[in-house]
Amino acid sequence: MKKIIFATGNANKMVEVRMILADCGYEIVSMKEAGIDIDIVEDGKTFEENAIIKATAISKTKEAEGCVVLADDSGLEVDYMDGAPGIYSARWQGEDTPYSIKNQMIIDALADAKEEERTARFVCAIAAAFPDGTVTTRRGVIEGMIAHQPAGENGFGYDPIFFLPEYGKTTAELAPEDKNKISHRGRALEKIREVL
Template sequence: METIIFATKNKGKIKEINAILADMDVNVVSMEDAGITFDVVEDGNTFEENAMKKAVQIMEISKKITLSDDSGLEIDYMDKAPGIYSARFMGEETPYGQRFEAIFEKLSGAAEEQRTARFVSCIAAAFPDGRRLISYDTVEGIIGWEIKGKNGFGYDPIFYIPEKGKYMAELSPEEKNAISHRGKALRKMKGMLQKELVK
């Protein structure tokens, strides 16, 4: 069985990833599980640059196939902010509750059609032999008016999906994986990995 490192310390992400890759003959472990404490400086200008930088640097340490994602929330009314800075918006230590309130404040004068937003996910894979793969996907929604739901993590409790009539954090893990930006990007990556692993 092939061990794949996923360059994250976020247990929520590892859970989502293992659920989607469950039928592949791979064992996905976090950096923590692999004993890697190195922090990659995410100084790219795009989700793709950050994802690939993380995958390559952690692969160089682990000498194993490494996956990484860079994902974030783009709010059109805020010129697509927080974007690549989503995890560091208002400072890494700032609780999400405070971030939500700041976003609601910025959107206080915005009508529903101006509250459009999307989650973006870019997943990169770096192989020790030099092969590189990248996949990208999004999920569209709007910034809601309240904080709802106990599932998910990050900005899920303020992201409303009109066609579901629910906030992202109200979806079950199965529902979320079926429609989420990371779920879709990961399924694309899964297809690429399946082809590459037989080479």
């Protein structure tokens, strides 16, 4: 069976990716499962650049020979905070800072924001590096608002504060299969599935 190596150490993300790409005809493994342990400096200026950096670095390892490598870079853009945390979402306020604290910091930063100023979006860029050396990217976006308080136990990261007015829920309150249908990562992966 053809193999996809997905460039992440995030177990939650692997669960999502496997659900979304379940019937694509590839075995999907994480970097760890593929035996790849390399440090990659993500110094791109956009989500796409960072995804390409990760995908190409991993595709050059001997463990990735003959495999398709997928890498994503995703994050939360809060309009009231001039698009922050953006490409720094995972590292914002320190990589080891719990998301419960990061989420509260964003809510606090929007304390004086009017309701219509609480707009935000999740962005996900996925790069696919193929064995022949070609690389392509696809982007998925979901628009929403920053909630006034965290809600929901599903999802991870900023999901508890990302509110979807049309559902009346945060992405952390959605069932995983419902979230995957509409999420930024789900949308980007669906576009990559067409490429695969």
